[in-house]
Structure formats: structure tokens, C-alpha cells
Amino acid sequence: MSFLLYRVGDWCYRQRWVVIAAWLVLISAVATILVVAPPALSNEIRIDGTPAQEVLDDLAVKVPEAAGGQGIIALQSSGGRIDEGARLSALLSAVDGVYTSPHVLDARAVLAREVAKGPQSHLLQATAAVANPAGAQSGSGPRPLVVDGAPVPGVSISADGRTALFQFAFDVQTFELPQGTIEHVIAVTEDAVAGQDITVLPSAAMFQIPEIIGVAEVIGVGVAAVVLTLTLGSLVAAGLPLASALAGVAAGVGGTLALSHLVAMHSLTVVLGLMIGLAVGIDYALFIVNRQRRFILDSQLTAHQAAARAVGTAGSAVFFAGATVIIALLALIIVDITILTTMALAAAATVGIAVLAALTLLPALLGLVGENICSPKTRARAATTAAASGSAHRVADRWSQFVTKHRLLAIAASVGIAGLLAVPALDMNLGLPSGASYHPDTAQRQSFDVVAEAFGPGSNGPLVVTATHRGDAPLPPTATRVIAEDLQRVDGVAAVSVAGTGVDGNTVLFSVIPATGPTDTSTADIVTALREQAPMIAAHSGADIGVTGFTALGIDVTDKLADVLPVYLAIVVGLSLVILLLVFRSILIPLKATLGFLLSIGAAFGATTALFQWGWGQPLLGMDSTTPVLCLLPIIATGVLYGLAMDYEVFLVSSMKEAHTHGHHGTHAVTQGFGMAGKVVTAAAIIMTSVFAGFIFNPEPMIAQVGFTLAIGILIDAFLVRMTLVPAVMAALGDKAWWIPAWLDRLLPDLDIEGDALQRRLGGAAADSHTAERVESAALGGGHQ
Numbered sequence: 001m002s003f004l005l006y007r008v009g010d011w012c013y014r015q016r017w018v019v020i021a022a023w024l025v026l027i028s029a030v031a032t033i034l035v036v037a038p039p040a041l042s043n044e045i046r047i048d049g050t051p052a053q054e055v056l057d058d059l060a061v062k063v064p065e066a067a068g069g070q071g072i073i074a075l076q077s078s079g080g081r082i083d084e085g086a087r088l089s090a091l092l093s094a095v096d097g098v099y100t101s102p103h104v105l106d107a108r109a110v111l112a113r114e115v116a117k118g119p120q121s122h123l124l125q126a127t128a129a130v131a132n133p134a135g136a137q138s139g140s141g142p143r144p145l146v147v148d149g150a151p152v153p154g155v156s157i158s159a160d161g162r163t164a165l166f167q168f169a170f171d172v173q174t175f176e177l178p179q180g181t182i183e184h185v186i187a188v189t190e191d192a193v194a195g196q197d198i199t200v201l202p203s204a205a206m207f208q209i210p211e212i213i214g215v216a217e218v219i220g221v222g223v224a225a226v227v228l229t230l231t232l233g234s235l236v237a238a239g240l241p242l243a244s245a246l247a248g249v250a251a252g253v254g255g256t257l258a259l260s261h262l263v264a265m266h267s268l269t270v271v272l273g274l275m276i277g278l279a280v281g282i283d284y285a286l287f288i289v290n291r292q293r294r295f296i297l298d299s300q301l302t303a304h305q306a307a308a309r310a311v312g313t314a315g316s317a318v319f320f321a322g323a324t325v326i327i328a329l330l331a332l333i334i335v336d337i338t339i340l341t342t343m344a345l346a347a348a349a350t351v352g353i354a355v356l357a358a359l360t361l362l363p364a365l366l367g368l369v370g371e372n373i374c375s376p377k378t379r380a381r382a383a384t385t386a387a388a389s390g391s392a393h394r395v396a397d398r399w400s401q402f403v404t405k406h407r408l409l410a411i412a413a414s415v416g417i418a419g420l421l422a423v424p425a426l427d428m429n430l431g432l433p434s435g436a437s438y439h440p441d442t443a444q445r446q447s448f449d450v451v452a453e454a455f456g457p458g459s460n461g462p463l464v465v466t467a468t469h470r471g472d473a474p475l476p477p478t479a480t481r482v483i484a485e486d487l488q489r490v491d492g493v494a495a496v497s498v499a500g501t502g503v504d505g506n507t508v509l510f511s512v513i514p515a516t517g518p519t520d521t522s523t524a525d526i527v528t529a530l531r532e533q534a535p536m537i538a539a540h541s542g543a544d545i546g547v548t549g550f551t552a553l554g555i556d557v558t559d560k561l562a563d564v565l566p567v568y569l570a571i572v573v574g575l576s577l578v579i580l581l582l583v584f585r586s587i588l589i590p591l592k593a594t595l596g597f598l599l600s601i602g603a604a605f606g607a608t609t610a611l612f613q614w615g616w617g618q619p620l621l622g623m624d625s626t627t628p629v630l631c632l633l634p635i636i637a638t639g640v641l642y643g644l645a646m647d648y649e650v651f652l653v654s655s656m657k658e659a660h661t662h663g664h665h666g667t668h669a670v671t672q673g674f675g676m677a678g679k680v681v682t683a684a685a686i687i688m689t690s691v692f693a694g695f696i697f698n699p700e701p702m703i704a705q706v707g708f709t710l711a712i713g714i715l716i717d718a719f720l721v722r723m724t725l726v727p728a729v730m731a732a733l734g735d736k737a738w739w740i741p742a743w744l745d746r747l748l749p750d751l752d753i754e755g756d757a758l759q760r761r762l763g764g765a766a767a768d769s770h771t772a773e774r775v776e777s778a779a780l781g782g783g784h785q
Helices: 002-014 016-036 051-062 085-099 107-120 122-129 181-192 215-232 235-261 267-299 303-335 338-373 376-384 388-392 394-405 407-427 443-455 477-488 521-541 550-584 588-613 633-661 666-697 701-738 742-747 756-761 769-780
Strands: 070-077 143-147 150-157 163-170 198-202 463-469 493-501 507-514 543-549
Touching (some): 002 016, 002 303, 016 235, 051 463, 051 507, 051 543, 051 550, 070 181, 070 443, 085 143, 085 150, 085 198, 107 122, 107 150, 122 477, 122 493, 163 443, 181 198, 198 443, 215 235, 215 267, 235 267, 235 338, 267 303, 267 338, 267 666, 267 701, 303 338, 394 407, 394 666, 394 701, 407 588, 407 701, 463 477, 463 521, 463 550, 477 493, 477 521, 477 543, 521 543, 521 550, 543 550, 550 633, 588 633, 633 666, 633 701, 666 701
Antiparallel strands (some): 070 163, 143 150, 150 163, 463 507, 493 507
């Protein structure tokens, strides 16, 4: 492997313009596609294979009006009742403007058609049947706005008359709406109520895709640039990993966006690919550039020779580290949830392209820079200082010596701290983000709070219950009334109303408003109770009962992920153990690496729970809202962090293996290897953490949670586990860490990840660069160009 990659690096260095041109053509092609066909992303979360999603899909067929996206606007008056005088006129004008907007279904026309049917209208029959069941519209549930004795479709008024809730439907899902449609609806509403002291507050459902890259994300990349400059010692050297990573992200994420017209794609899919692509792209390139500079400064090789050898040695570690990340991501496909499948494929492809960029584009860029990769001052200092490499790693040396000397203390402290951080994870509550998850300054949060105060917290997340008559005939009004009464008797239900009927009247759609908010555990209890009582309600009414809605979806996806997580972990860990076994030719090291990861992921989940669910430390990050942990987060973070944790394991322990291969034993091999890799692994961890941390301040709660979990997970894994626990355990094991049964050793191929065979084939470091050039030319079968 090392010699193959050495040849790749050598060819790309020599044919630099060909390689750079090929990458430019690829990126230009992707950019052209995006200009011609802008990406179409979604904020819809489909959870295929769950009861709640099946009800939604069935509903879209039987009740066509429910198939499109939903719009919700809260209008709050600060000067008096909104249902009287000039404010009422302004409100009605706003309703008229919205209903006449493109892609908005006019509920008034629907009602008019039903009225024209007279007694034959299934909707009017169902509505009349449940108009006043015992307590059906009691509590703080919305009451319809009535003007001149007739209800205004879609508009409800609060008990104090100061707040209106306007609910309407689009003819397609919100992510399918043409650009500017939602903005037009909001503008029409604001224009209609201008000057009436009425605040217009669209709900979270009225906001489409947030900015993928904002100021915070750019700052994260800026921090990475500073760390690169400090680590590599020059702006020229620091710019190359950034250029390589950005090119990989442009191709990977751009390609993902280009495919969004062919495959339904959530915005989080692109964000995850961007996060991981940037982080691993910079890190992988950093390892190769750092190794090239060490070859130049320590062995006095030319930039060309050093670049080829760096790709052959550090590039091998990059290849297998990337393979581990890709395996962890692709294993998400077994979960069989569409959003996770697209995330996995997009992120894995982006990581693959990042590896390709590091192994091809980076050596071409190194060829462009040539000998300028190291300044004359740096070369002179290295030439006059015999311990140049050692002095560069004094901090790493001291730390490794301290950890290995006090190995038992280091092991106990690492395990203890990680265990303490993991404690909040025992109280982790999973769900989907609601309007309450947003910052108080956002319209999404303000709308959520206003609706909760004026109509009750359950109005922000009504449950949807469907009743489908078991026969072909319409559901009788008496059965409709029985169902409504049974639903109302469920503990915690505040109000029940008819939300629609199927074309043939066979299906009736009920809106069930809980007394608690959509992310409250009591609302989850209501969903459970409704499902448990569904057979009883069906027996009373002769109709099949289905339950869906925001909370129901969250429960179902959590249950599905809990069922599949053990299988997922078995596949990821199993395949990764095989890769690590091949790389390190050791039994204990792969096991130790995996056990260390369990500490990291537990601590990361604990910190995430403490911040987002308990609210600890939120003022420090400018947050002010507690929310359940995203139900998709545990499995996403497990896959991503496992792959990235194994990256650091490969880079760090491969240096220890290299020292062991070159004759160092026990603690000396650990400190020697740590000294070679410690500084660059530290820089890589800071870079990756800063890239992920940039997404913590994204206004979209899902993105913020993913960014924080990955950032804190990398921070814990890199510094607490890989930089502290690993050297301590390796020192405690001594040479036993490298033990492998003789029969297995004979069976395993020699991947030469540390490049020892490559060094022997090329004659070691060679006495001087001219001798090295002759040896390498002979090994390649020809001269350099």
C-alpha cells in the first residue's frame, strides 16, 4: 500500500498541472450544474416504516387537502381585541391575501363547496356530530373566529380576543414551493395589518432552509487556519491543507446538492457532509504536509522526494482512517430511515473525496509550491540543530513522559472524568425539535410562545387521529361522535375537533390538542394512551384508528433506532476492528481503541444532555431554551465520532508502531511515537473541534445539536482518551500491546502503514538528496521530470 501511494504522490507532484486542471474541471462542472439547477432541499423528516409515518402517507391519499405543507401564523394585538373594529378588518384582509396567494389552498372555497352539497356533505356532518361533545372544545383550545354568524376557515381566536391563530395549507410540501412563495405570504399578511399594532409571527413551519454557512462557521475555518499556521510555521504550508480541504468539500458537498433534484434531501444532509468534509479534509492534508516537512528538515530530502514519501507513509494512515470513517457512515444505511440513508451516502462520499484530494490534489499543490514549503530560516535552524524534531515536540514529550510515568493515575483520571461527564446521559430525553428549541429572539420561538400562552401549549403540536370506516360506506355521524367522546376522555387531552374528511367520507381526520407541549413527556404519554385505547375505540365505532403528529413521530423514530442500534454498532465495530487488526497487527490495540470510544461517546452524550436538555451553561453560548435531544442524534453521532476517533487512533498509534518497528520497546516506543505524532494530532483535534463548534451557533436547533455533540465528542476523545488514556494504557501493556498469535500474523497481509518497507525499498533516508533521488528513480523505474 505504501509504495503504491508513494507512486501516486510522485506522479501527482510531477504532473501537477494535469491534476490541478482535472480538479478544476470537476469543481467547475458541479458549479455549473448548481447554477443551472439550484438545489432543492427539504426540512421534512420522513421516518419510513413507523406507524406515525404510515398514517401520514395514508392520509395524503385519503384526504388530499392534508398532503401539502402546513402554514401557521400567529397575529397578536398590543392595542386591544383583534376580532373587533379596524383590527378585525385588517385580519380579514390578511386572510384574504393569504388565501389568494399562489400555492395556498383556499379553505373558503372548500367550505363553500361543502355547503353547496347540503346534507350530503361528509365534512359538515362530521363537524356537526362533534360540535359539542362533553368538553370537546373546553379549556384553552382555540375557538373559531365567527363573523356575521359564519366561521372564518382556518382562523381561531384566543379567550382574551387579542391573539389570532391562522392555519392554512399549501398545495405541495413547503420544500417544494417555488422560491419566494412563503416570503410572499408573510409579506401579504404584514402589509394587511400594518398600522394596527398587530405583530405577525410565522411558526417554524413557515421557514425554509436556513443558511448552511454563516459567520460562526467561517470563524471556525479561520481558527483552523491559525492553528495550521502555528503548527506548520508558515502561511504557505498552512494554506495547502485549507485549499485541498475546500476543493474536496466543493466537489463533495456540491455534488450532493446537484443530486438533490433526483433524491429527496434534508438540509441536515448537506450540513453533515460540510462539517465532516471540512474537518477530515483539513486534518488529512495536515498529516501529509507535516510529514513532508519532517522529511525535508530531518532527512534533508528535496520537496519532491519528501512529498512522495509523505503520501506513501502518512497517506497510508489517511487512507485507512478515511476507510474507517466511511464504514461507520455507510453502516447507517441498515437503519432504513430515508434521512439517515441520504446523510450516510452524502457524508461518506464527501469523506471519500476528501481522502482523494489529500492523496492527489495535495501533492500537486506541493509541486506547485516546490521548495518554498519550508522557508530558508526554517531549513537553517533545522540544519544547525541536531535535535530539531525533538525540540519541536518538547510539550508532547513532556506530556507523554508524565502520562507514562503516572500511568495508573492517568487511566483512573481519564475513566473517572469521562464517567462523570456521561452521567447526564442517563436522563436523556429524545424527540424532534419544536419552536421552543429556537432562540427567544427568533420569530419561530416568539410564535411558539405566543400560541402556547394564548391557546395552550398543546396548540403548538396537535396530535392527528384518523378514523377509517371498515366498510366502504362513509363513517356514520354517530360513530364520529363516539370517537370524539372517547378521544376527549383520554387523560391530558384539552380539545378535540374534526380537521377534515376523505372525499368519500370513509375517513375522518381529528385534531387532538393536548394540555401539554409537543416535547413534554406528558404528551408522549397521551400518544401511548391513544394507541393503547385504539382497539377499544375501534370496537365502539367500527373504524380503524391511527395516531400521528409531531410527538408520535418522535416516539416512533426513537423506538426504531433503539431496536436497530445494537445491530448497527455490531457492524461498525466489527468491520472497524478488522481494519485496525490489519493496520496494527495486534489483538489488544483494536479492543482498547473501541473501549476508549465508549468513554468518549458516553461523555459526549452526557454533555449534550446537560446543555440542551438541562440548560447547563447555555448563557455562555448565547442560548436560552431547553429541548429534548434530537432523536436522530445518538446514532448519527455514534457513527461519525467512531470513525473520527479511529482516525486519531490510527495516526497516534501508527507512530508508536513505527517506533516499535525501528527497535524501541515498552514505554520508550510510546513516548517516541507520541513525540512524533502528538503535536500534529493536537493541532488536528483543535481544527476539527473548531470546525464543528462553528455550527453550534447555527439558528437551526438540529444543526446546533449535531455541531456541539461532534465538537465536544472530538475534544474529549482526542485529549482525554487518545492523548491521555491511550499512552497510559500502552505503557501499562508494554510490548504485550503488539502481541498477535503467530498463525494470525502469517495470515494477515502486511499493509506497511508505517512505511517501513517503503523506507527499506528506497534505501532509508539516504546520505543526501542526490543519492535518494537515484534510489527513488530506480525504484520507480525511470527518472523524475
